[in-house]
Amino acid sequence: MKKGYIICLFAGLCLSWASSAKALELSAFGDVTFSDSNKTGEPGGFSLGQLDFWATQKLDQDGRFKVFFELVVESHDGGFVIDLERLWVQASIKSNWDIRAGRFHSSLGYWNRVYHHGSHMQTTVFRPLFLDFEDGSSAVLPSHIVGLMALGHFDTSISGVTIEFQAGNGAHHNGEEIDPNSSGDNDDAKGFAARALVSPHALDGLGIGFSFNYNKLQQTLINKDVNKDGNLDVTPLSAERDWVDQMIYEVDLSFVDELTTGIELISEYYVVDNEDPAGKSYQTTFWYVQIGKTFFDFVTPYARYESFEDLDPKDPYFVTLGTSEYALGLLGARFDFNLIMGAETSIKIEVGAKDEPGGSSESYALQWTFGF
Amino acid sequence: MKVLSKIVVVLPLIFFLSLPGIVSAGDIAVIANSSFPIDKVNSGYLKKVYLGKKTTEGGMKIVPVDYQDNGPVKRDFIGKLLFSTVGKYQAYWLKQIFREGLTPPASVQNVQRMVNRVRKTKGAIGYLYVVDLENKQGIKVLYLMR
Secondary structure, three states: OHHHHHHHHHHHHHHHHHHOOOOOOOEEEEEEEEEEEOOOOOOOEEEEOOEEEEEEEEOOOOOOEEEEEEEEEEEEOOEEEEEEEEEEEEEEEEOOEEEEEEEEEOOOOOHHHHOOOOOOOOOOOOOOHHHOOOOOOOOOOOOEEEEEEEEEEEEOOOEEEEEEEEEEEOOEEOOOOEEOOOOOOOOOOEEEEEEEEEEEOOOOOEEEEEEEEEEEEEEOOEEEEEOOOOOEEEEEOOOOEEEEEEEEEEEEEEEEEOOOOOEEEEEEEEEEEEEOOOOOEEEEEEEEEEEEEOEOOOEEEEEEEEEEEEOOOOOHHHHHHOOOOEEEEEEEEEEEOHHHHOOOEEEEEEEEEEEEOOEEEEEEEEEEEEEO | OHHHHHHHHHHHHHHHHHOOOOOOOOOEEEEEEOOOOOOOOOHHHHHHHHOOOOOEEOOEEOEEEEEOOOOHHHHHHHHHHHOOOHHHHHHHHHHHHHHHOOOOOEEEOOHHHHHHHHHHOOOEEEEEEHHHOOOOOOEEEEEEEO
């Protein structure tokens, strides 16, 4: 499947280059991270973050048609894989409405729609744990969707309003992770997401967002065995079976003023309502709040608190994902060299304290990010 | 002859600009294509246009135009409009492009091309020092930034 993505992407690029003389301006973000913790069984070490290639291109002179892609090289199971994380083509159908087709980040919350896969873009070293991508160890949300999207921008006398609607392949659990079904849906149940972002004119940088996501998820049970050649054999143990009907509600509040005061305040609150095939409903809530401020165009001290402490232990969704409750506090500082030296690079230092059912632990991380 | 005509235009302008409380050499005129739906805007409006938060006016797509280099007029414009620096403005746009694939303001090399682009493009908005505003044909001044 990964190879298929690469072939499709490069075929698309070659076609676009062949059919027009436009030069594609490719940008990239990347990072190298050292992290360590005093938790047993988690030795410290270096890791390569996601190497994130992205580009956007107008397909006509006026920009009524546009394409965007984000291609990520990341470490996985001791090797590297290439994932096409975002790819969409857009048409502006009215002056304030755009439609898109492709693979997007779900219209779910602030972080997922703003920082995407670029750790260089986010102030902190890591995303909130519960906002991990589907292939991450602490993922709990369907962060991608493949299908159609409509975006509307409206300007009222008191605020700007952005509205997003998404409809696409419903996610399922493939035995290992939540899978957005990028290469075709496994059933007829579709996924839907919507988001409204209100930006009052009275305070530049303030945003209040509301999101909703629906998925009827199915699940495949698998068996993993190492074969005589030492390779991993993955065998389905069952046909797809109903897992949960899932509704996710989210509200976020953000004040991000990167142009003048350098203040960043972000908070998101989620309610996940899972209904099992027998009709029993389980509700789980989680949230985080993050604050930071940039001084001298160089250093940004920050703090974040994440809470995932209201988990229903019988919820079949979280039982399958192996999710456990936690509370995590972070303190850190980011040093940016862009505005003082003209170098698109930053260094982040972060310490964290985590409480979870197995006990408490402290962690440390040092990250060097870049962009070009 | 061309130089002489320029002196004839510029000298009275400099005299005019030197009068207190009127305009000064550092003032910036925000110009628009003559078909632009409105004749006057304020700084809040312009701020939204140059930050990609306002993209249409009266059903017409707004096309903000900027300068390629980070010369004095761009520095003054960003400073007066956004109370910020060109570096932060560029960092802001990098994030907007990455987040949503937004298109940043089109950029031109110099004042002459700025005027030409605004004159020829429906919905275009641009800016220049008042002293560089010689020929208003096909454009209109929406706002004077002191």
